[in-house]
Structures are given as C-alpha cells and as structure tokens.
Amino acid sequence: MTTQVFIFNNASRAASYGIGTYVRQLSDGLSSLSGLKVSFVEMYADTKEFTIREDDKARLHYQIPVLSSGIESEAYCRSIFYILARNIEADDSTKLVFQFNYFQHLPLAVLLKGQYPYSRIIVTVHYLNWCFELKGNDRRMREIVTKGYETKDKMERLVMSSFRDEQAFLHLADEVFVLSKKTQALLAKDYVVSDDKIHLVYN
Numbered sequence: 001m002t003t004q005v006f007i008f009n010n011a012s013r014a015a016s017y018g019i020g021t022y023v024r025q026l027s028d029g030l031s032s033l034s035g036l037k038v039s040f041v042e043m044y045a046d047t048k049e050f051t052i053r054e055d056d057k058a059r060l061h062y063q064i065p066v067l068s069s070g071i072e073s074e075a076y077c078r079s080i081f082y083i084l085a086r087n088i089e090a091d092d093s094t095k096l097v098f099q100f101n102y103f104q105h106l107p108l109a110v111l112l113k114g115q116y117p118y119s120r121i122i123v124t125v126h127y128l129n130w131c132f133e134l135k136g137n138d139r140r141m142r143e144i145v146t147k148g149y150e151t152k153d154k155m156e157r158l159v160m161s162s163f164r165d166e167q168a169f170l171h172l173a174d175e176v177f178v179l180s181k182k183t184q185a186l187l188a189k190d191y192v193v194s195d196d197k198i199h200l201v202y203n
Contacts, residue, residue, distance in 0.1 A: 001035070001093055001094070001095055002035055002036075002037060002093060002094050002095070003035060003036045003037070003094075003095040003096075003097060004037045004039065004088070004090075004094060004095070004096050004097065005030055005036060005037070005038050005039070005097045005099060006039050006040075006041055006084070006096070006097070006098050006099065007023055007026065007027055007038065007039070007040050007041065007099045007101075008040075008041045008043065008098070008099065008100050008101060008102070008105055008108070009023050009040065009041070009042055009043070009101055009102075010042075010043050010044050010101075010102055011042040011043060011044050011045040011046065011063070018126070018203070019101050019102075019126050022101070022124070022126070022203070023040075023101065026099070027040070027059065031057055031059065037059075038059050039059060039060040039061070039062065040059065040060070040061045040062065041062045041064070041080065041084065042061055042062065042063045042064065043064050043076075043080065043105075044064070044065070044066045045063035045064055045065055045066075046065075047063045047064075047065045048065060049065060050062075050063065050064055050065065050083055051063045052087070062083070062084065062087070064079075064080055064083065074107040077105060077107040077108035077111065078107065078108075078111065080108055081108055081111040081112060081115070084112070085115060088116075090116060095118075095119075095120075096116050096118075096119035096120070097119065097120045097122060098112050098119060098120070098121050098122065099122040099123075099124065100121070100122065100123050100124070100169075100173075101123075101124050101126060103129065103162070103165055103166045103169050106165055106168060106169045106172070109121055109123075109169060109172060109173075110172065113172060120174045120175065121172055121173045121174050121175075122173065122174065122175045122176075122177065123169060123170060123173040123175075123176050123177070124176075124177040124178075124179075125170075125176065125177065125178045125179070125183055125187070126179065128166060128183070128186070129158075129159075129162035129163075129166065130144075130159045130162060130163055133155055133158060133159050134159065138186065138190070141159065141163070141190070142190065144156050144159050144160055144163075145159070145160055145163045145164075145190070166191065167191045167192070170187060170191050170193045171192075171193065173197070174197065175197050175199060176193060176197055176198050176199065177198075177199050177200075177201055178198060178199070178200055178201075179200075179201065179202060179203050180200075180202070181200060184198055184200050
C-alpha cells in the first residue's frame with residue numbers, strides 16, 4: 001500500500017512562527033521512508049496561476065496563488081479543494097494523509113474529509129490565535145469562551161470565534177501534534193481533545 005502525504009503550508013508566511021522550518025524538517029524525514037509519497041500544497045504562492053512542479057526529490061508542489069483580496073476565506077479553501085480533487089489519485093491501494101499547520105484551513109479540511117472519509121487528518125498546533133489577542137492569558141480566555149458569556153467587543157468576539165474554529169478543527173483531526181506540554185494540557189482541558197490523539201513532539 002502506498003501512502004500519499006499532503007503537507008499544507010502558507011507560502012507567503014512560511015517563515016512565520018518557525019512553520020517553514022518545521023515543514024522542511026517534516027518533509028525531509030517523511031521522504032526518507034519507503035512506500036510514502038510526499039507532496040506540498042503551497043497556498044498564497046508567489047505565482048500568477050496554479051502550477052504543479054516537481055523538486056529534485058520527486059516531490060510535487062501544488063502552488064496556488066493568492067486571490068485578489070488576499071484574505072483567507074472559505075471560497076479560497078473551496079477552490080483549492082476542487083484543484084486537489086482533480087489531481088489526487090485515490091484507490092483501494094492508496095492511503096491519504098492530509099497534514100495541516102494553520103487553523104484557518106478548517107474549511108478545506110472539512111471538504112477533504114467529506115470527499116475522502118478514510119483519509120487521515122493531521123493537525124500540528126504551532127500557536128493558538130487567542131494567545132496573540134490576550135497575550136497568553138489563559139484565565140481570560142476561559143472567561144470569554146465560557147458557555148453563556150456575552151462578548152463585549154470585537155476582540156472578545158474574535159477570541160470566541162477563533163476558539164470555536166480551533167476546537168472544531170481539533171475534533172475533526174484524527175491526530176494532533178503539539179510542541180509543548182502547556183499546549184498539550186490546554187487542548188485536553190479547554191478544547192476537550194481526547195488524550196489518545198494528542199502527541200507531544202518537541203521541535
């Protein structure tokens with residue numbers, strides 16, 4: 001059986017939060033395994049149109065340019081889904097794995113899981129959005145996301161919305177990788193992610 005791994009990354013922000021380095025190290029490690037084919041889906045790529053190129057390690061790069069608005073959206077994710085669906089060859093002898101690094105790609109993950117129900121969705125948690133808004137204040141986060149709490153301003157609504165999207169993505173995922181014990185504890189306690197699918201792997 002062949003396993004196809006699709007690694008999703010935002011090309012225009014690849015250096016942010018160390019995700020670019022993580023993706024390179026992950027792909028190099030996976031490429032050394034037999035029976036495994038690694039491909040990259042590079043969103044917001046610096047290209048004028050959708051292209052597929054092959055690198056010197058025979059890995060495919062699906063390069064998808066930014067929309068005119070430049071904003072991550074469900075429409076953009078839906079377009080990427082249709083592009084990938086036309087290029088993915090899935091049969092009984094192929095196992096599909098989709099590895100995500102950004103919570104904003106939830107709509108794409110939902111579409112892929114719907115189209116390929118036996119695929120595996122892997123999420124690596126590099127950051128949680130509320131940490132930026134609240135400067136890491138987890139007590140304040142818990143207050144805002146508590147059931148029945150009425151948000152008071154745009155910042156609180158953003159925290160609530162991003163928390164719910166993150167939780168939905170984590171529950172959709174088959175496996176979740178975290179880079180620290182604190183994140184592991186947060187996901188188990190606050191996001192109610194089952195311990196058996198959270199894996200702590202330090203950078």
